[in-house]
Amino acid sequence: MMLRRPRRQWRSRLRPIDAVASGASGLRGRKGRTLLTAVGIAIGIASMIGVLGISASSKADLIAEIDQLGTNLLQVQGGTTIFGEGASLQEEAPAMVRRITPVTSAAAISKLDTDVQRNEFTDERNGLDVLAVEIHLIDTLEGQLAHGRFLDRATSQLPTVVLGSVAADRLGLTDLTGGPTVQIAGRTFAVIGILDPLPLNPDIDRSALIGTPAAIEFLDAEIHPTAILLRAEPDHVEAVRAVLPRTVNPADPNEVAVSRPSDALEARARVDENLRNLLVGLGAVALVVGGVGIANVMIISVLERRGEIGLRRALGATRTHIASQFVLESALLAAIGGLFGAVMGAMVTYGYATRQGWRIDLPAEALGAGIGAALVFGALAGLYPAVRAARLDPADAVRPRG
């Protein structure tokens, strides 16, 4: 008899949407297990996103702060001699610095070899410095006073003092009520002002500032500038920085140390970055552990679902279809975890940044990358179980067990 039906190669085919649905069907039947397994991934993703979000928010805050403080404040110091002693600057150095065209303001500071005490009966080491300063230091610092006024032409010749924020605190002064005084080298100085904190100049926060004329008159001090603070035009900061050593000390430019206080803040941002990478690494470890958990559950699932696998093979599924079903199931499982994790991480970032008063900076890419990473980890975790499922002998799989 002739064959009526033409011989043809029958092909097995699974629509992509049905492949995803097959992957999801295994999860729908095991909701409790699915949620518990997703928790591991959720924790990993949440901690990574939380860390990224918090550090991004904190960095955004720090950068805003640096922007506000300006990066054009420079500090010149005598540096150290080859004998390791602190060198002071030459008398004429401040005037020479002011002569550099892009320098908008400069003020010399001389550290005096004495200390400041609350009254004559105390003699404690409080770590506070006494500085003889020029009156326009306040303009160079762009500083603000919390209380009172800064030194002016008149008061810089009188036994008056302005305290840095930390110095005031250590001396037990919160404001100027009652006209407080302090003792410097056995002399009484009236406190006429307290400075706001200066993020770029923590050393001035820790100092008592008196006028240079007053230092000469009342303390018999010899004035040798130890540092010069200056502001340069923002576009010429690097140029100014380059010419400063030779200007200040033409004979020995190497002995001059020029620094930019805002660099310290930027370094702090970089330190945060290291810490962030460490924490993100820990999050990645949690993710790997979560992935191993998924792999475990998927292996158990393959063992339990021999019958289903055999049935699907009988219905025409190829090995590839079976493998893709389990990889997709595993990836979906992880994506559920990733989604929960992203939401948790975003909430943690929001809560923390709000409490710190930071602006919230949660990069959308971080959220996307988090869920994407979960998907990839899930798919990888599902690979081995999927291969085991695909390798099951279909004849064996449909046979009743036991």
Place this chain on the structure above:
Amino acid sequence: MTQEPRGGQNLVGDTVLELVDVTKQYPGNPPVRAVDRVSLHVSEGELLAIVGPSGSGKSTLMNLIGTLDRPDAGRLSIEGVDTASMSDAALAGLRARRIGFVFQQFHLMENLSAVANVATGLLYQGTLGKVRRKRATETCRRVGLGHRLHHTAAQLSGGERQRVAIARAIVSDPAIVLADEPTGNLDSRTSNEIVALLRQLNDEGSTILVITHDRDLAASFPRRIALNDGLVADDDSRPLLDSGADRS
């Protein structure tokens, strides 16, 4: 149904299945020849039973015919195509379109509805979901499940579950339906209903091969092949005259 009823034995069509000295041996000490040089010819529209005691190799034979397993020796062709040269993926394609399975333990997806379970019979043909559901609904009605379409498999009785499994096997309009102990888990009354359903489907044109250890059940089929220790002991077709009288 639009399909024209065709008599099981009365209209002998094309060759659907051909086995020539098919042998399957399981390793062991001594090795077990579960299927031993079985030769068999099944034409379109046939309804036959393979009957034999436990361990006689029935399930092994069905797995071979269903291409879930490959013979160690001999030739097996389906609709004239030799399966030996086909790749694993090509055999899967053959199963997806030309072979329907009914298992003793049903193998249903418990949390899916009757219709959804039947629709999985078309899943690996790449049929659109909408079309799958439509055809599955029609097939459910055809096997008498019109009143249980949206019950989940877990909510169905044993007989209803087996009807779902049968509907799933025929929804893709395969060349042959293979049923391994389709009544093995059912009481005698339900068994009779399932056998009646298989006969009805055969009348409507399906080629059906039933495997059973139950001689009485096999006796109600137009053709019986007795299997013993992997060997065909008897191939008995009832005279054509009888075939009509047996239907009730």
